[in-house]
Amino acid sequence: MEARHPTRDYVREEVLPTTFCPGCYNGIVMNAMALAFKELGIYDLRSYVFVSGIGCASWIPNPYLKADSIHTLHGRAIPVATGIKLAKPSLNVIVIAGDGDLASIGGNHLIHAARRNMDILVIMVNNLVYAMTRGQQSPTTPQGFITITTPYGNFEKPFDISRIIVETNANYVARWCIVNFPQLKESIKEALAKYNRGFRFIEIWAPCITYVVRYEGKTAGGALKEMSKKCVPLSDYEKLPMEKRDGCIAVGVFKKELKPSFIDLYKSYVEKAVGGVNGI
């Protein structure tokens, strides 16, 4: 039997190859997602809708995934996803977008969807820059990073976006580096199955291969090796003294809960007000 890459079952083969740069970590994100679906026994994505904004990561679902997907405006994936979920709560709505999209221009939507515990899964591929427009400094660019708009190093403090979402009403928050493939896959499975309600947020630390990794004169492999040293499990990270935390990336599941979601609360609200409504 011909060997077949597991991701291909979920990908529109007629639009391959992807537009990603050679070595781009977006492919790893695609694989993690595909394997998560496969291991959960989900082969038919008909009850799933993928929503993305503008940026490199937003290309993962649209046009490549064999599922309904909508490529929206820069930063506006979450409001569109919210609309879809409210119109048809039986759909599983997944947002896949980048840090430039979700943490920058769409930052407001992100925190408010999290505050509402809106029933969507948000996968944020954090490539540390605005990669699609050639790697300008973004709100997630670490201090000291050399980018095309910060030729002598970024002096602004970045967001720790997962920490921000932990502080909201979100049900599930996890962060993984692209080197933590098994954990990432398990995390996606968890957010799709066991913790399938409320706002679920998975941040994936995946530096842009072109404008971060190669821009710093590193190779894709070398960057992965370096990254695996930098990734520290959350429990170990918290034991580190403050001065040693610099440059480390805390990875793990920050939060997993099954609090009532927006849809749950909305249902009971409608129930209380008018005794329920069709379709919800």
Add this chain to the structure above:
Amino acid sequence: MLKPRVPLEEQKVMPVNGDEAVAYAVKQCLVDVVAAYPITPQTIIVEKFSEFVANGEVKTQYVPVESEHSAMSACIGAAAAGARTFTSTSAQGLALMWENLYIASGLRLPIVMAVVNRALSAPINIHCDHSDAYGMRDSGWIQLFVENSQEAYDTTIQAFKIAEHPEVQLPVAVNLDGFFLSHTLENVYMLPDEEVHRFLGGYRKLVKTYVDYLNREVEYKLDPANPLSIGSLDLYDYYFEHKMPQVEAMKKASDVVRRVNEEWYELTGRSYGDGVIDSYAVEDADAVVIVLGSSAGTMKYVASLMRQKGFKVGVVRLRMFRPFPFSEVRELLKGVKVVGVMDRGLSFGSYGPLYLEVNTAFYYSKERPLLVNYIYGLGGRDLSPAMAEEVFMDLIEVAKISEVREHLKFIGVRS
């Protein structure tokens, strides 16, 4: 010919693309604040400019904001505090700025913005058309369109002078075609810095305004020594009156654009028509096209070839779209049999915005040419010389039968 104050041999030739030409122009304009957000095909402008800032080549404060809405907001704040400000954007970025565009013009803040023209979504497209610029036509901004990178450089510098002119005090958008100009290398002549400084009269000069509660004239800027409340609630009692100076300023802008074009000619030896309209072989023409932006180059080239074959055709390039030069267009095209209006963008359910303006220009004149609207180049579709010839031949046919059978035509689209 008059010898320019800075002859060509004293100007520096730089091989730059359109975006870089704008960045180099802004570098020389003593700009206090630049705030912008990356968007293709504008990005190079601010990228290049951030390099000047980082290298200490300019004293500008550069703010890498988190969205275009914030970019325009930051420019409004800076300009209201008296700063000379610049930003640039394209397509969706411009659309996101929309509500702020009206604040900038309504508060009479002379912000300069380079709009690198790109098609609006959906579907997503990063290439050139004028749908973004048409979207802001009613926002009270002066809109200038350039044909090449040299003009992008020249016009960016002129834009500060036009915007800050005491009789104008309005924001100016300099439109250059995405990719066709923004990403194409060209040799551009640049002035020495001090000549640009002299042309602009140094840093931004503020106009004075009488303030009743202070009972004196003060500079129009946010200044704790002379506190002003700007942008306050203004209902049916005064709002209408406060819009009238904007109407007047727009009327005066045409003359200022023309005068600045003349001054530029004296300084550099370069001018673009009369500053408002740049025409080619219109005098004896039977068929003329009106066009905006870089396509004018193709149209002029094809017109010159057709002239050799004996067809009397001409080209009008509008350099200024807002305020619209109604009487100038009417005067220039008096006696022409047929005029083709070329729009790189359209108002769905209507015609191209440029066509509507040209119709208005001719409505009251007795000698009205026949008008045909050609929509071309949406989403960056190239206007080839063959398509340009198709337009001219179509106009010649219309002139022959003296009748327009189809007012709205689409050029270069597959059926």
